[in-house]
Amino acid sequence: MSHKPRILAVAGSLRSASVNHLFLRAMQLIKPENIDFRIYSELGRLPLFNADNDEQAGEEVSRWRKALAEADMLLLVSPEYAHGVSGVMKNALDWIVGSGELMEKRLAFPNLSVRATLAQAQLTEMLHILGCRLIEDCSPRATTEHPLMLPAMDEQSLLADKRTGPELRKLWLHLEQALLVDPENLQSNTAGRHLWG
Numbered sequence: 001m002s003h004k005p006r007i008l009a010v011a012g013s014l015r016s017a018s019v020n021h022l023f024l025r026a027m028q029l030i031k032p033e034n035i036d037f038r039i040y041s042e043l044g045r046l047p048l049f050n051a052d053n054d055e056q057a058g059e060e061v062s063r064w065r066k067a068l069a070e071a072d073m074l075l076l077v078s079p080e081y082a083h084g085v086s087g088v089m090k091n092a093l094d095w096i097v098g099s100g101e102l103m104e105k106r107l108a109f110p111n112l113s114v115r116a117t118l119a120q121a122q123l124t125e126m127l128h129i130l131g132c133r134l135i136e137d138c139s140p141r142a143t144t145e146h147p148l149m150l151p152a153m154d155e156q157s158l159l160a161d162k163r164t165g166p167e168l169r170k171l172w173l174h175l176e177q178a179l180l181v182d183p184e185n186l187q188s189n190t191a192g193r194h195l196w197g
């Protein structure tokens with residue numbers, strides 16, 4: 001890698017008080033110097049997916065695809081709505097089914113909720129078929145004993161809390177390690193190739 005390793009962080013919520021965004025901002029505050037960490041906060045600008053426009057989708061879609069293409073790893077967190085994936089996240093992923101920017105992309109996919117499992121499972125399948133390489137160590141599932149988020153927190157208190165602070169720091173250690181691994185030595189994900197022939 002000739003550049004600083006790049007992580008693109010994406011949250012599947014548009015809420016101003018989103019806990020998923022809060023988590024990413026807290027991670028940004030403690031990011032290692034040698035890593036580029038960018039939070040992508042323009043999912044709300046993407047038009048609704050229409051396969052008719054896939055190849056001439058406009059500037060917002062191009063920016064999204066470029067940000068994904070340039071990242072060495074994707075850190076994704078997303079809420080569950082009505083036992084499913086948020087529409088914001090599904091829409092964003094539909095725009096890259098045809099263009100393929102997630103093919104062989106390293107994926108960190110923590111689940112911040114101790115109770116939501118359905119959306120996480122659905123998104124895991126989608127991300128798999130889009131070609132991501134899920135890195136288990138970078139994809140912790142919050143539990144009551146090891147929470148990744150607590151109610152009514154801000155970034156600083158999330159980092160200072162004796163339960164969540166160490167979990168976020170541990171995640172950074174795993175992210176750093178995962179970025180050091182030569183992509184050749186990661187298990188390949190050929191699911192997407194089967195999908196598109």
Ligand SMILES: Cc1cc2nc3c(=O)[nH]c(=O)nc-3n(C[C@H](O)[C@H](O)[C@H](O)COP(=O)(O)O)c2cc1C
Binds near residue numbers: 082
């Ligand atoms: C319309 C709606 C539906 C929801 N459905 C679920 C659900 O099915 N399962 C669940 O665990 N949480 C559900 N929640 C809770 C959200 O996942 C939770 O509020 C989460 O923090 C939202 O993410 P955000 O804070 O990043 O916006 C729902 C919330 C809303 C507003």
